[in-house]
Amino acid sequence: MNTELRSKTRTTADWQAADAAHFLHPFTDFQSLAKKGSRIITKAENIYLTDSDGQRILDAMSGLWCVNVGYGQQALIDAATRQLKELPFYNAFFQTATPPAIELAELLAEVTPPQFKHVFFTGSGSEGNDTIVRMVRRYWDIQGQPGRSVIISRRNGYHGSTMAGASLGGMSAMHAQGGLPIPGIEHIDQPYWVEHGQHRPAPSRLKAGDPPRGAGDEGDLGAGISREQFGLVAARWLEEKILAVGVERVAAFIGEPIQGAGGVIIPPATYWPEIQRICDKYGILLVSDEVITGFGRTGRWFGCETFGARPDLMTFAKGVTSGYIPLGGVMVGERVAEALIERGGEFEHGYTYSGHPVACAVALANIKLIRELGLVERVHDDVGPYLAEGFESLKAHPLVGDAESCGLMGAVLLVKDKDGLKPFDESVGIGMVCRGHCFREGLIMRAVGNRMIIAPPLVITRAQIDEMMALIRRCLDLTLADARREGWL
Numbered sequence: 001m002n003t004e005l006r007s008k009t010r011t012t013a014d015w016q017a018a019d020a021a022h023f024l025h026p027f028t029d030f031q032s033l034a035k036k037g038s039r040i041i042t043k044a045e046n047i048y049l050t051d052s053d054g055q056r057i058l059d060a061m062s063g064l065w066c067v068n069v070g071y072g073q074q075a076l077i078d079a080a081t082r083q084l085k086e087l088p089f090y091n092a093f094f095q096t097a098t099p100p101a102i103e104l105a106e107l108l109a110e111v112t113p114p115q116f117k118h119v120f121f122t123g124s125g126s127e128g129n130d131t132i133v134r135m136v137r138r139y140w141d142i143q144g145q146p147g148r149s150v151i152i153s154r155r156n157g158y159h160g161s162t163m164a165g166a167s168l169g170g171m172s173a174m175h176a177q178g179g180l181p182i183p184g185i186e187h188i189d190q191p192y193w194v195e196h197g198q199h200r201p202a203p204s205r206l207k208a209g210d211p212p213r214g215a216g217d218e219g220d221l222g223a224g225i226s227r228e229q230f231g232l233v234a235a236r237w238l239e240e241k242i243l244a245v246g247v248e249r250v251a252a253f254i255g256e257p258i259q260g261a262g263g264v265i266i267p268p269a270t271y272w273p274e275i276q277r278i279c280d281k282y283g284i285l286l287v288s289d290e291v292i293t294g295f296g297r298t299g300r301w302f303g304c305e306t307f308g309a310r311p312d313l314m315t316f317a318k319g320v321t322s323g324y325i326p327l328g329g330v331m332v333g334e335r336v337a338e339a340l341i342e343r344g345g346e347f348e349h350g351y352t353y354s355g356h357p358v359a360c361a362v363a364l365a366n367i368k369l370i371r372e373l374g375l376v377e378r379v380h381d382d383v384g385p386y387l388a389e390g391f392e393s394l395k396a397h398p399l400v401g402d403a404e405s406c407g408l409m410g411a412v413l414l415v416k417d418k419d420g421l422k423p424f425d426e427s428v429g430i431g432m433v434c435r436g437h438c439f440r441e442g443l444i445m446r447a448v449g450n451r452m453i454i455a456p457p458l459v460i461t462r463a464q465i466d467e468m469m470a471l472i473r474r475c476l477d478l479t480l481a482d483a484r485r486e487g488w489l
Protein backbone atom coordinates (compact mmCIF):
# COMPACT_ATOMS: atom_id res chain seq x y z
CA MET A 1 0.00 0.00 0.00
CA ASN A 2 1.09 3.53 -0.76
CA THR A 3 2.42 4.99 2.50
CA GLU A 4 0.73 8.32 2.04
CA LEU A 5 -2.64 6.63 1.68
CA ARG A 6 -1.83 4.39 4.61
CA SER A 7 -1.12 7.39 6.92
CA LYS A 8 -4.39 9.06 6.11
CA THR A 9 -6.51 6.01 6.78
CA ARG A 10 -4.88 4.92 10.04
CA THR A 11 -6.72 5.49 13.31
CA THR A 12 -5.04 6.40 16.59
CA ALA A 13 -5.30 2.76 17.68
CA ASP A 14 -3.58 1.62 14.46
CA TRP A 15 -0.75 4.06 15.03
CA GLN A 16 -0.35 2.96 18.62
CA ALA A 17 -0.23 -0.71 17.68
CA ALA A 18 2.42 -0.18 14.99
CA ASP A 19 4.36 2.12 17.31
CA ALA A 20 4.37 -0.47 20.10
CA ALA A 21 5.37 -3.22 17.65
CA HIS A 22 8.44 -1.48 16.19
CA PHE A 23 9.48 1.85 17.68
CA LEU A 24 11.73 1.88 20.75
CA HIS A 25 11.34 5.40 22.14
CA PRO A 26 14.11 7.29 23.96
CA PHE A 27 14.02 7.31 27.78
CA THR A 28 10.99 5.03 27.84
CA ASP A 29 9.82 1.92 29.68
CA PHE A 30 8.91 0.11 26.46
CA GLN A 31 6.51 -2.36 27.99
CA SER A 32 4.47 0.12 29.99
CA LEU A 33 4.21 2.50 27.02
CA ALA A 34 3.09 -0.35 24.79
CA LYS A 35 0.25 -1.05 27.25
CA LYS A 36 -0.81 2.57 27.47
CA GLY A 37 -0.24 3.60 23.87
CA SER A 38 1.67 6.65 22.66
CA ARG A 39 0.05 9.94 22.05
CA ILE A 40 0.38 10.55 18.31
CA ILE A 41 1.17 14.14 17.37
CA THR A 42 0.22 14.82 13.79
CA LYS A 43 0.73 18.54 13.21
CA ALA A 44 1.48 21.86 14.81
CA GLU A 45 1.14 25.59 14.25
CA ASN A 46 2.54 28.48 16.31
CA ILE A 47 2.47 27.15 19.91
CA TYR A 48 -0.25 24.54 19.43
CA LEU A 49 0.00 20.84 18.61
CA THR A 50 -2.73 18.66 17.20
CA ASP A 51 -2.92 14.96 18.03
CA SER A 52 -4.36 12.11 15.98
CA ASP A 53 -7.72 12.52 17.73
CA GLY A 54 -7.84 16.15 16.68
CA GLN A 55 -7.24 17.53 20.19
CA ARG A 56 -5.46 20.89 20.34
CA ILE A 57 -2.64 21.08 22.88
CA LEU A 58 -0.75 24.15 24.07
CA ASP A 59 2.92 23.15 23.87
CA ALA A 60 4.47 24.83 26.87
CA MET A 61 7.68 22.77 26.37
CA SER A 62 8.58 23.97 22.84
CA GLY A 63 8.72 20.36 21.69
CA LEU A 64 11.78 19.42 23.75
CA TRP A 65 13.06 22.89 24.68
CA CYS A 66 13.81 23.65 21.07
CA VAL A 67 11.02 25.19 18.99
CA ASN A 68 11.99 28.75 19.94
CA VAL A 69 10.33 30.43 16.93
CA GLY A 70 7.20 28.28 17.17
CA TYR A 71 5.85 25.83 14.62
CA GLY A 72 5.11 26.52 10.95
CA GLN A 73 7.59 29.34 10.24
CA GLN A 74 7.67 29.63 6.47
CA ALA A 75 11.16 31.17 6.39
CA LEU A 76 12.67 27.99 7.85
CA ILE A 77 10.66 25.73 5.59
CA ASP A 78 11.74 27.74 2.53
CA ALA A 79 15.39 27.74 3.59
CA ALA A 80 15.36 23.95 3.90
CA THR A 81 13.56 23.47 0.60
CA ARG A 82 15.90 25.80 -1.27
CA GLN A 83 19.00 24.16 0.15
CA LEU A 84 17.72 20.62 -0.48
CA LYS A 85 17.34 21.51 -4.15
CA GLU A 86 20.62 23.39 -4.43
CA LEU A 87 22.93 21.07 -2.52
CA PRO A 88 21.38 18.58 -0.08
CA PHE A 89 24.72 17.38 1.28
CA TYR A 90 28.40 17.87 1.10
CA ASN A 91 30.93 17.20 3.83
CA ALA A 92 33.54 19.45 5.37
CA PHE A 93 36.26 16.77 5.78
CA PHE A 94 38.04 17.02 2.45
CA GLN A 95 39.25 20.61 2.66
CA THR A 96 35.82 21.61 1.41
CA ALA A 97 33.00 23.75 2.77
CA THR A 98 29.51 24.84 1.75
CA PRO A 99 28.10 28.38 1.77
CA PRO A 100 25.45 27.77 4.46
CA ALA A 101 28.03 26.33 6.90
CA ILE A 102 30.39 29.26 6.33
CA GLU A 103 27.65 31.85 6.67
CA LEU A 104 26.31 30.21 9.81
CA ALA A 105 29.78 30.14 11.37
CA GLU A 106 30.05 33.85 10.60
CA LEU A 107 26.62 34.65 12.05
CA LEU A 108 27.25 32.58 15.20
CA ALA A 109 30.44 34.56 15.81
CA GLU A 110 28.25 37.65 15.66
CA VAL A 111 25.46 36.62 18.05
CA THR A 112 27.61 34.84 20.64
CA PRO A 113 29.72 36.67 23.28
CA PRO A 114 32.83 38.42 21.93
CA GLN A 115 35.36 35.75 22.93
CA PHE A 116 33.82 33.39 20.34
CA LYS A 117 35.03 33.59 16.75
CA HIS A 118 35.06 29.89 15.86
CA VAL A 119 32.61 27.04 15.79
CA PHE A 120 32.86 23.24 15.49
CA PHE A 121 29.61 21.77 14.12
CA THR A 122 28.01 18.53 15.30
CA GLY A 123 24.68 16.83 14.74
CA SER A 124 23.31 17.20 18.27
CA GLY A 125 23.91 18.50 21.77
CA SER A 126 25.25 15.13 22.93
CA GLU A 127 27.79 15.08 20.11
CA GLY A 128 28.65 18.65 21.05
CA ASN A 129 29.51 17.56 24.57
CA ASP A 130 31.52 14.59 23.29
CA THR A 131 33.42 17.14 21.24
CA ILE A 132 33.92 19.22 24.39
CA VAL A 133 35.56 16.29 26.19
CA ARG A 134 37.94 15.62 23.32
CA MET A 135 38.64 19.30 22.73
CA VAL A 136 39.44 20.30 26.32
CA ARG A 137 41.73 17.28 26.73
CA ARG A 138 43.39 18.10 23.42
CA TYR A 139 43.82 21.70 24.56
CA TRP A 140 45.74 20.63 27.66
CA ASP A 141 47.85 18.23 25.58
CA ILE A 142 48.84 21.12 23.34
CA GLN A 143 49.62 23.18 26.43
CA GLY A 144 52.04 20.48 27.50
CA GLN A 145 49.91 19.52 30.49
CA PRO A 146 48.34 16.20 29.42
CA GLY A 147 47.75 15.34 33.07
CA ARG A 148 44.93 17.88 33.08
CA SER A 149 42.18 15.54 31.92
CA VAL A 150 39.51 15.59 34.62
CA ILE A 151 36.27 17.37 33.84
CA ILE A 152 34.07 18.43 36.72
CA SER A 153 30.31 18.57 36.29
CA ARG A 154 27.29 18.39 38.53
CA ARG A 155 24.86 15.92 40.01
CA ASN A 156 21.44 16.24 38.30
CA GLY A 157 22.98 18.06 35.35
CA TYR A 158 22.05 16.94 31.84
CA HIS A 159 24.53 16.93 28.99
CA GLY A 160 23.05 14.38 26.61
CA SER A 161 22.92 10.64 26.21
CA THR A 162 26.08 9.53 24.40
CA MET A 163 28.81 7.90 26.53
CA ALA A 164 30.52 11.21 27.24
CA GLY A 165 27.30 13.23 27.44
CA ALA A 166 25.72 10.85 29.94
CA SER A 167 28.98 10.71 31.91
CA LEU A 168 29.20 14.48 32.17
CA GLY A 169 25.55 14.50 33.15
CA GLY A 170 24.76 13.73 36.75
CA MET A 171 21.70 11.55 36.34
CA SER A 172 22.13 8.54 38.61
CA ALA A 173 19.62 6.44 36.65
CA MET A 174 21.69 6.95 33.49
CA HIS A 175 24.94 6.11 35.24
CA ALA A 176 23.41 2.89 36.49
CA GLN A 177 23.14 1.55 32.93
CA GLY A 178 26.14 0.88 30.70
CA GLY A 179 29.06 1.32 33.05
CA LEU A 180 29.07 5.11 33.35
CA PRO A 181 30.56 7.54 33.99
CA ILE A 182 33.62 7.07 31.79
CA PRO A 183 36.93 7.71 33.59
CA GLY A 184 38.02 11.25 34.31
CA ILE A 185 34.65 12.79 35.12
CA GLU A 186 33.96 14.07 38.65
CA HIS A 187 30.69 15.44 39.98
CA ILE A 188 29.82 18.08 42.54
CA ASP A 189 26.38 18.78 43.93
CA GLN A 190 23.86 21.01 42.19
CA PRO A 191 23.03 24.60 43.22
CA TYR A 192 19.48 23.72 44.26
CA TRP A 193 18.58 25.90 47.19
CA VAL A 194 15.35 24.07 48.04
CA GLU A 195 17.31 20.85 48.50
CA HIS A 196 20.32 22.23 50.37
CA GLY A 197 19.99 25.82 51.43
CA GLN A 198 16.73 25.94 53.20
CA HIS A 199 17.53 22.83 55.23
CA ARG A 200 20.90 24.29 56.21
CA PRO A 201 23.81 22.37 54.68
CA ALA A 202 25.58 20.13 57.15
CA PRO A 203 28.23 22.18 58.97
CA SER A 204 31.00 20.17 57.30
CA ARG A 205 29.90 21.53 53.94
CA LEU A 206 30.30 25.11 55.10
CA LYS A 207 33.89 26.20 55.16
CA ALA A 208 35.65 29.03 56.90
CA GLY A 209 35.11 32.17 54.89
CA ASP A 210 31.56 31.26 53.92
CA PRO A 211 29.14 34.05 54.57
CA PRO A 212 27.52 33.82 58.00
CA ARG A 213 24.04 32.42 58.24
CA GLY A 214 22.54 35.48 59.82
CA ALA A 215 19.20 35.84 61.54
CA GLY A 216 18.14 38.28 58.84
CA ASP A 217 17.85 35.47 56.31
CA GLU A 218 15.42 33.34 58.24
CA GLY A 219 12.40 34.90 56.58
CA ASP A 220 13.40 33.68 53.11
CA LEU A 221 11.00 30.70 52.86
CA GLY A 222 12.77 28.13 55.03
CA ALA A 223 14.93 28.28 58.07
CA GLY A 224 18.29 27.96 56.36
CA ILE A 225 20.64 30.30 54.55
CA SER A 226 19.49 32.82 51.96
CA ARG A 227 19.58 31.97 48.29
CA GLU A 228 22.44 34.39 47.70
CA GLN A 229 24.57 32.90 50.46
CA PHE A 230 23.75 29.42 49.27
CA GLY A 231 24.88 30.34 45.74
CA LEU A 232 28.38 31.05 47.08
CA VAL A 233 28.42 27.89 49.16
CA ALA A 234 27.41 25.77 46.16
CA ALA A 235 30.00 27.39 43.89
CA ARG A 236 32.71 26.67 46.45
CA TRP A 237 31.95 22.95 46.17
CA LEU A 238 33.79 23.35 42.86
CA GLU A 239 36.85 24.72 44.61
CA GLU A 240 36.78 21.89 47.13
CA LYS A 241 36.61 19.36 44.30
CA ILE A 242 39.45 21.01 42.36
CA LEU A 243 41.64 20.84 45.46
CA ALA A 244 40.60 17.26 46.21
CA VAL A 245 41.36 16.08 42.66
CA GLY A 246 44.51 18.20 42.43
CA VAL A 247 44.70 21.38 40.37
CA GLU A 248 47.26 19.81 38.05
CA ARG A 249 44.72 17.15 37.01
CA VAL A 250 41.67 19.37 36.37
CA ALA A 251 40.90 20.35 32.77
CA ALA A 252 37.49 21.99 32.86
CA PHE A 253 34.20 22.59 34.59
CA ILE A 254 30.94 22.19 32.67
CA GLY A 255 27.45 23.29 33.67
CA GLU A 256 24.13 24.42 32.26
CA PRO A 257 23.40 28.05 33.21
CA ILE A 258 19.99 26.77 34.29
CA GLN A 259 19.63 23.00 34.68
CA GLY A 260 16.85 22.10 32.27
CA ALA A 261 16.14 18.36 32.35
CA GLY A 262 17.10 18.38 36.04
CA GLY A 263 13.92 20.37 36.73
CA VAL A 264 14.60 24.00 35.71
CA ILE A 265 16.92 24.61 38.63
CA ILE A 266 17.64 28.35 38.51
CA PRO A 267 20.84 29.03 40.46
CA PRO A 268 21.11 32.01 42.81
CA ALA A 269 22.54 35.13 41.12
CA THR A 270 25.74 34.71 43.16
CA TYR A 271 26.54 31.25 41.77
CA TRP A 272 27.96 31.76 38.25
CA PRO A 273 30.16 34.77 39.01
CA GLU A 274 31.73 32.76 41.84
CA ILE A 275 32.17 29.72 39.53
CA GLN A 276 33.88 32.04 37.06
CA ARG A 277 36.17 33.41 39.78
CA ILE A 278 37.17 29.89 40.84
CA CYS A 279 37.85 28.74 37.26
CA ASP A 280 39.99 31.85 36.70
CA LYS A 281 41.85 31.31 39.95
CA TYR A 282 42.92 27.79 38.98
CA GLY A 283 43.18 28.42 35.24
CA ILE A 284 40.66 25.72 34.36
CA LEU A 285 38.41 25.98 31.31
CA LEU A 286 34.80 26.98 31.85
CA VAL A 287 32.23 25.30 29.62
CA SER A 288 28.67 26.53 29.41
CA ASP A 289 26.21 23.96 28.07
CA GLU A 290 23.79 26.33 26.31
CA VAL A 291 21.77 23.64 24.52
CA ILE A 292 18.60 24.86 26.24
CA THR A 293 19.59 28.32 27.41
CA GLY A 294 20.94 29.46 24.03
CA PHE A 295 19.15 31.55 21.41
CA GLY A 296 17.07 33.76 23.64
CA ARG A 297 15.56 31.38 26.17
CA THR A 298 16.70 33.37 29.22
CA GLY A 299 16.18 36.84 27.73
CA ARG A 300 19.73 37.21 26.42
CA TRP A 301 21.21 35.40 23.43
CA PHE A 302 22.98 32.97 25.79
CA GLY A 303 22.41 31.99 29.39
CA CYS A 304 25.99 32.80 30.40
CA GLU A 305 25.21 36.44 29.58
CA THR A 306 22.18 36.39 31.87
CA PHE A 307 24.20 34.86 34.71
CA GLY A 308 27.46 36.77 34.33
CA ALA A 309 29.92 34.10 33.20
CA ARG A 310 32.51 34.26 30.42
CA PRO A 311 32.93 30.66 29.24
CA ASP A 312 35.83 29.36 27.14
CA LEU A 313 33.55 26.94 25.32
CA MET A 314 29.79 26.72 24.75
CA THR A 315 27.73 23.77 23.57
CA PHE A 316 24.63 24.59 21.54
CA ALA A 317 21.91 22.59 19.72
CA LYS A 318 18.10 22.60 20.05
CA GLY A 319 17.18 26.29 19.59
CA VAL A 320 19.86 26.88 16.93
CA THR A 321 17.40 25.49 14.35
CA SER A 322 14.32 25.77 16.57
CA GLY A 323 14.36 21.97 16.30
CA TYR A 324 13.20 22.00 12.67
CA ILE A 325 16.22 19.89 11.75
CA PRO A 326 19.03 18.40 13.87
CA LEU A 327 22.13 20.54 14.41
CA GLY A 328 24.52 21.14 17.27
CA GLY A 329 27.98 22.48 17.86
CA VAL A 330 30.61 23.96 20.09
CA MET A 331 31.57 27.62 20.17
CA VAL A 332 35.31 27.77 20.72
CA GLY A 333 36.66 30.79 22.59
CA GLU A 334 39.88 32.55 21.67
CA ARG A 335 41.98 30.81 24.33
CA VAL A 336 41.24 27.30 23.04
CA ALA A 337 40.97 28.32 19.38
CA GLU A 338 44.42 29.88 19.46
CA ALA A 339 45.99 26.68 20.79
CA LEU A 340 44.10 24.38 18.39
CA ILE A 341 44.77 26.52 15.34
CA GLU A 342 48.29 27.82 15.97
CA ARG A 343 49.87 24.86 17.71
CA GLY A 344 47.52 21.87 17.52
CA GLY A 345 48.13 20.25 14.15
CA GLU A 346 45.33 17.96 13.03
CA PHE A 347 42.38 17.62 15.42
CA GLU A 348 41.36 13.98 14.98
CA HIS A 349 37.65 14.45 15.41
CA GLY A 350 34.52 15.15 13.37
CA TYR A 351 31.18 13.89 12.15
CA THR A 352 29.73 13.16 8.71
CA TYR A 353 27.13 15.82 9.38
CA SER A 354 29.48 18.48 10.83
CA GLY A 355 28.26 21.58 9.01
CA HIS A 356 25.41 19.85 7.16
CA PRO A 357 24.31 22.41 4.54
CA VAL A 358 20.56 21.95 4.97
CA ALA A 359 20.77 22.12 8.77
CA CYS A 360 22.99 25.20 8.53
CA ALA A 361 20.61 26.88 6.08
CA VAL A 362 17.72 26.32 8.48
CA ALA A 363 19.80 27.65 11.39
CA LEU A 364 20.64 30.77 9.41
CA ALA A 365 16.97 31.40 8.65
CA ASN A 366 16.10 30.70 12.28
CA ILE A 367 18.65 33.12 13.75
CA LYS A 368 17.69 35.81 11.25
CA LEU A 369 14.04 35.32 12.21
CA ILE A 370 14.86 35.55 15.93
CA ARG A 371 16.51 38.89 15.13
CA GLU A 372 13.74 40.15 12.84
CA LEU A 373 11.04 39.36 15.39
CA GLY A 374 13.20 40.80 18.19
CA LEU A 375 12.51 37.65 20.21
CA VAL A 376 15.46 37.99 22.59
CA GLU A 377 14.44 41.52 23.59
CA ARG A 378 10.82 40.42 23.78
CA VAL A 379 11.66 37.66 26.27
CA HIS A 380 13.81 40.07 28.27
CA ASP A 381 11.47 43.07 28.38
CA ASP A 382 7.98 41.76 27.80
CA VAL A 383 6.89 38.13 27.92
CA GLY A 384 9.63 37.03 30.37
CA PRO A 385 8.62 39.53 33.08
CA TYR A 386 4.96 38.84 32.30
CA LEU A 387 5.47 35.11 32.86
CA ALA A 388 7.36 35.88 36.08
CA GLU A 389 4.31 37.81 37.36
CA GLY A 390 2.07 34.87 36.52
CA PHE A 391 4.42 32.47 38.31
CA GLU A 392 4.61 34.77 41.34
CA SER A 393 0.83 34.60 41.63
CA LEU A 394 0.95 30.77 41.64
CA LYS A 395 2.71 30.89 45.01
CA ALA A 396 -0.67 31.48 46.67
CA HIS A 397 -1.90 28.06 45.53
CA PRO A 398 -2.04 25.52 48.39
CA LEU A 399 0.06 22.96 46.45
CA VAL A 400 2.78 25.36 45.40
CA GLY A 401 5.86 25.60 47.62
CA ASP A 402 7.83 27.71 45.20
CA ALA A 403 7.44 29.07 41.68
CA GLU A 404 10.24 30.71 39.75
CA SER A 405 11.11 31.61 36.22
CA CYS A 406 13.91 33.14 34.19
CA GLY A 407 13.12 34.40 30.73
CA LEU A 408 10.81 31.73 29.34
CA MET A 409 11.83 28.85 31.58
CA GLY A 410 9.84 28.20 34.71
CA ALA A 411 9.26 25.66 37.44
CA VAL A 412 6.57 25.11 40.03
CA LEU A 413 7.49 23.08 43.11
CA LEU A 414 4.60 20.94 44.36
CA VAL A 415 4.61 20.41 48.11
CA LYS A 416 2.52 18.61 50.67
CA ASP A 417 3.00 21.40 53.18
CA LYS A 418 4.19 24.90 52.35
CA ASP A 419 5.65 25.20 55.82
CA GLY A 420 9.21 23.94 55.45
CA LEU A 421 8.40 22.84 51.87
CA LYS A 422 7.53 19.31 52.98
CA PRO A 423 7.42 17.01 49.95
CA PHE A 424 4.73 14.49 49.11
CA ASP A 425 5.49 10.84 49.67
CA GLU A 426 7.47 9.70 46.65
CA SER A 427 5.06 6.81 46.05
CA VAL A 428 2.33 9.35 45.25
CA GLY A 429 4.22 10.52 42.16
CA ILE A 430 2.60 13.93 42.50
CA GLY A 431 4.32 15.37 39.41
CA MET A 432 3.04 12.58 37.21
CA VAL A 433 -0.48 13.01 38.61
CA CYS A 434 -0.34 16.69 37.70
CA ARG A 435 1.16 15.94 34.30
CA GLY A 436 -1.70 13.53 33.60
CA HIS A 437 -4.18 16.34 34.18
CA CYS A 438 -2.17 18.64 31.90
CA PHE A 439 -2.30 16.08 29.08
CA ARG A 440 -6.06 15.69 29.45
CA GLU A 441 -6.64 19.45 29.66
CA GLY A 442 -4.60 20.18 26.53
CA LEU A 443 -1.36 21.46 28.01
CA ILE A 444 2.13 20.05 27.63
CA MET A 445 3.92 20.65 30.92
CA ARG A 446 6.67 18.32 32.04
CA ALA A 447 7.12 16.76 35.48
CA VAL A 448 10.59 16.28 36.99
CA GLY A 449 9.97 14.70 40.38
CA ASN A 450 7.87 17.23 42.23
CA ARG A 451 8.76 20.10 39.87
CA MET A 452 6.37 21.02 37.06
CA ILE A 453 8.32 22.78 34.34
CA ILE A 454 7.68 24.85 31.24
CA ALA A 455 9.71 26.43 28.45
CA PRO A 456 7.22 27.73 25.88
CA PRO A 457 8.14 29.00 22.39
CA LEU A 458 9.61 32.51 22.47
CA VAL A 459 6.84 33.72 20.13
CA ILE A 460 4.21 33.17 22.84
CA THR A 461 2.04 36.27 23.36
CA ARG A 462 0.73 37.75 26.60
CA ALA A 463 -2.76 36.48 25.75
CA GLN A 464 -1.33 32.99 25.22
CA ILE A 465 0.54 33.23 28.53
CA ASP A 466 -2.83 34.03 30.15
CA GLU A 467 -4.30 30.97 28.49
CA MET A 468 -1.35 28.84 29.65
CA MET A 469 -1.54 30.16 33.23
CA ALA A 470 -5.28 29.41 33.37
CA LEU A 471 -4.56 25.83 32.26
CA ILE A 472 -1.76 25.50 34.81
CA ARG A 473 -4.05 26.73 37.61
CA ARG A 474 -6.79 24.35 36.53
CA CYS A 475 -4.38 21.39 36.55
CA LEU A 476 -3.07 22.39 39.98
CA ASP A 477 -6.66 22.52 41.26
CA LEU A 478 -7.41 19.08 39.81
CA THR A 479 -4.22 17.71 41.39
CA LEU A 480 -5.16 19.26 44.74
CA ALA A 481 -8.60 17.67 44.53
CA ASP A 482 -6.94 14.27 43.92
CA ALA A 483 -4.61 14.82 46.87
CA ARG A 484 -7.52 15.64 49.18
CA ARG A 485 -9.64 12.76 47.96
CA GLU A 486 -6.83 10.21 48.14
CA GLY A 487 -5.55 11.44 51.51
CA TRP A 488 -2.05 12.35 50.28
CA LEU A 489 -1.97 15.60 52.22
Ligand SMILES: *Cc1c(COP(=O)(O)O)cnc(C)c1O
Pocket (backbone or CB within 6 Å): 065, 123, 124, 125, 126, 127, 129, 158, 159, 160, 161, 256, 260, 261, 289, 290, 291, 292, 317, 318, 328
Ligand atom coordinates in the same frame (compact mmCIF):
# COMPACT_ATOMS: atom_id res chain seq x y z
C1 LIG B 1 19.10 18.21 25.28
C2 LIG B 1 20.38 18.56 25.91
C3 LIG B 1 21.58 17.99 25.50
C4 LIG B 1 21.64 16.89 24.49
O1 LIG B 1 21.25 17.29 23.23
P1 LIG B 1 20.79 16.16 22.16
O2 LIG B 1 20.55 16.98 20.92
O3 LIG B 1 19.57 15.50 22.71
O4 LIG B 1 21.90 15.22 22.00
C5 LIG B 1 22.75 18.43 26.05
N1 LIG B 1 22.74 19.38 26.99
C6 LIG B 1 21.61 19.94 27.43
C7 LIG B 1 21.67 21.02 28.45
C8 LIG B 1 20.39 19.54 26.92
O5 LIG B 1 19.26 20.05 27.38
